[in-house]
Amino acid sequence: MKHLTERQSEILQFIDHYEGTRGYWPSIRDIQLRFHFKSTNAVMGHLRALEKKGYIGRIHGQARTFRLLHRVAPSNDEKDMPEDAIELKELPVYGNIAAGYPDQVESGGEIGRLQVDVQTAGFSRSQRSFALKVRGESMIDADIRDGDFVIIEQREPRDGDIVAALIDGETTLKRFIQKSGEPPYLKAENAAFPELYPINDLSVQGVAKAFLRSL
Amino acid sequence: MKHLTERQSEILQFIDHYEGTRGYWPSIRDIQLRFHFKSTNAVMGHLRALEKKGYIGRIHGQARTFRLLHRVAPSNDEKDMPEDAIELKELPVYGNIAAGYPDQVESGGEIGRLQVDVQTAGFSRSQRSFALKVRGESMIDADIRDGDFVIIEQREPRDGDIVAALIDGETTLKRFIQKSGEPPYLKAENAAFPELYPINDLSVQGVAKAFLRSL
DNA sequence: CTTGACACTGAACGCACGTTCATGCTAAAC
DNA sequence: GTTTAGCATGAACGTGCGTTCAGTGTCAAG
Structure with missing residues (x-):
């Protein structure tokens, strides 16, 4: 699996956590707000990257329609997680x-x-x-x-x-x-x-x- | 719990199932389409009812932000489910x-x-x-x-x-x-x-x- | 020095989508 | 009879939200 940058991984985690606590996916502006971006386009860039690397999917043009395709990069406290420690x-x-x-x-x-x-x-x-x-x-x-x-x-x-x-x-x-x-x-x-x-x-x-x- | 009409229960089930299979909530027009309504307002009416009766919650004005608050009316094949057979x-x-x-x-x-x-x-x-x-x-x-x-x-x-x-x-x-x-x-x-x-x-x-x- | 990733600002554009107003029908409740 | 709930059509309205275009800056690779 392609490696994520620090920022991308943060975004991914936020998306996952947001859905996990709210029950619906964030909008792009929700993400923008969380990271104090001054432009929504900052989010777009990261989403494109996450999508290209296969971590997320979306229905383009439609609001709040994420899919997490791959395991979410765990916040690696434990370093050596065997490649397959996934749940959902x-x-x-x-x-x-x-x-x-x-x-x-x-x-x-x-x-x-x-x-x-x-x-x-x-x-x-x-x-x-x-x-x-x-x-x-x-x-x-x-x-x-x-x-x-x-x-x-x-x-x-x-x-x-x-x-x-x-x-x-x-x-x-x-x-x-x-x-x-x-x-x-x-x-x-x-x-x-x-x-x-x-x-x-x-x-x-x-x-x-x-x-x-x-x- | 307040009783749902046939139609309301259908809508509720559709919402639940939609999220269950797609991973995100339907838009009002998605629901409209599914039931072949000629107006989105038909959906609105049912959503208002479901909301008033406490079955769903939403973030008003924001897309695809449902919450299922109460057990989803089970498709009662078994007739006498005790009032509280819920899971998620x-x-x-x-x-x-x-x-x-x-x-x-x-x-x-x-x-x-x-x-x-x-x-x-x-x-x-x-x-x-x-x-x-x-x-x-x-x-x-x-x-x-x-x-x-x-x-x-x-x-x-x-x-x-x-x-x-x-x-x-x-x-x-x-x-x-x-x-x-x-x-x-x-x-x-x-x-x-x-x-x-x-x-x-x-x-x-x-x-x-x-x-x-x-x- | 140039190229290309990565990260981000700023300003629009335009559709998706939630919402409201107006209208009409049926059936049950008062 | 009048009212209220349920169910629906049809036509807007306004904004949430995804998307795009254009541009700035850094840092490492070539």
Whole structure:
């Protein structure tokens, strides 16, 4: 693959990140603004280069119609990534969500971005949701392990759901139990730690829909 | 959630699907064209309705900047989907990939579409990849179970990779073993079935990068 | 010294695209 | 009967946005 210049790689990353956080592609003027260019033509030059080198595709003459054709040059902190460490799309990963909800959280809570692999699709963002990196073994009996990513959706829990709850300023994964007529409570899914938590004044941040484990 | 009319639901589905296959959102005239409206204003009406009912969001005045806020009305074949069966984006799921590779496969091989949950993101389509629904317990020792979705990326396997391979016309998941100097072979990850497969003339269709299990 | 990449300014041009105004039809709600 | 939602046509209007033309400057290769 042809090498990108510093600037080109910055532009590419911006495009990717913009779509990753907003859900639609930037316009040329959006890019111009971000880099404080005084002319849109500065952007055009870089886009032409990125296109010629095969990193992006576009529908010419039509607004906000990018395609990322090649893996996005990773911001190489790790130097020796094997030529094929690719995945597909970013979603914000929180190690912890202290006070509130992730949309109110400054990006300090974000410990990285999970990339999920898909063939052809763009994601819709139907629902407020996010990924959470699991620490510890509290859900081991549900087969969720340290290092897995749990995909959380913000909605009201129902009996039997696995939820992300805020306990003592830390977000933890617990099973939500609510038998009819009784007050709900939370329960760790680990035979070694049979803790129970009253549901009072601890906020449930969302319900786990799925988890994803890298191989 | 407010109910959508037939037409509104069609529009919503089109928007979702358009983004799902193209990677960017449709313009109002794109929608107009699809439904053979003679006026763009027909679209506007439906968009206003969808917006008012909370299904979509947009940046007004800016092209192709949709957001799907709520679950997309599922094309209800199953009638009684619980009100909240949401995830986020389609990627093709193959139950089996007979002869070749998924891009050469007619859509008959596609048994559904996996939806993956992401906060805000669109996916890049950096790499040929797809999801495969796991049948059977052949990878149980790697903790991959019947019903899980494995995300496959098309690339050359290396020693220790879990690969999707074509054996007897069926795609199966196996561990790829290649010790230096020796010919490579495949191995099931289930103590009960310690089968070995020679790598000769059976095609490896891709390497498993991750798996996803719905909760 | 020239050539050619790379990076950028500045000013237009013109279509794509979102938006609005005006109009008309049907069916359900009050 | 009058109103309101839904669905649609038809004709503009205005601007977001991609694109082009022309020109400036640096720096390394030849």
